[in-house]
Amino acid sequence: MSRMKPEEEYKRTKAFHFFRWLSGEKDPYIGNMEMKPQKEYIEEEASIQDRMRESQMVMDKVYNLKYNRWQIFFRYFYRIMAVVFCILLLGLLLFTVSYLPPTGNASNPDNNEVAKRYIEKGMQETGAVNIVTGMILTYRAFDTFGETNVLFIATCCVMIMLMIEDAESKKEEVLDDMRFEPKNDAILQATAMFLVPVIFIFGIYIILNGHLSPGGGFSGGATIGAGMILYASAFGFEKTQRFFNENIYKITKVTALCMYGLIGIYYYVTGANGIENHIPLGIPGHIVSAGIIFPINICVGIEVACTMYAFYALFRRGGL
């Protein structure tokens, strides 16, 4: 390589840095980027040997077929019974299907005045352009309230089973989780930095536009929850705990469910007693329209997003 410049001046040019990086002498990113060393998880020898002995014992007692005649018999029996059961179930289901009315028949029981009413008067009565959301959040708001409660109860059950209250075992669990935590993965972090805001904005858009375009509270909440999981897995739980810890989780979750309940009660009471509904429907097609659908969508979205993230956090380290 012929050089017009003297050596010291050449060392300051970008081309020199580039070729140095290309030949692998020095990585320009090392030193500039924040690379925290991870605490190393060291397992004690006794516990390792204990675990190995236990697994060996299980292997000997259960899976070693030479000394276990009963196991051999059970395996054959299990396989035969599985096939028989599958065939029986298949036959039963096909038998039931043969009794169903044909699709698209005019005299089918699903072709009644309810569907007609939804299609003809749905937009006028609910104010929602997206008729599916209008249907499930007004005509069938009681069902959706039950579904939201199911989500709430599911997280409660997972918390009862997996939540760790004891301080020492919690510390142990966090240490154990560090083995599986990504070791400050640069690729994952860069991707997450780009993707997480986009996912959040898309989820919020789905929730807020629930009565105008396809989607609604559940889909948008699930999208936001997936974005939060990506954020947590890329940057670790310490970063997520800055904006979403246990207290905030409890407050938002209960508040969302209570809000839904209150709005729902108002709607049921006025509807059942024939009292005039004072929530204005607005102009169909505007963002703030469609009466109760807009706030209920937000409540359901918060509820679902919290549920998704809580499942992930509880599964992974037994605490939010």
Add this chain to the structure above:
Amino acid sequence: MRIFQYILLFFLVVCAISVSFSKKLLNSILIFMSYSLVMSIIWICLESPDLAITEAAVGAGVTSVLFFVTLKKINAIEEENQKGEKESMIEQRRR
């Protein structure tokens, strides 16, 4: 469009069968993930995009992540690697 849907439905059946027949748990989760993804495309073909969004977020995203976390917790992923790791750990301690 019809042929495309038939291809997708065929792929769905293949995925569903191969989930139960794959030996490694990690592989079966990945196949299950692709099953959800194909299912979400089918939802779009059936003109229900709201279900497609939910399926893509919950089926392909959250459920598989929960499966991965659970498999990690019970040490079912990379069983062979971990066995080697344990042995090398014990050897290091002995030295």
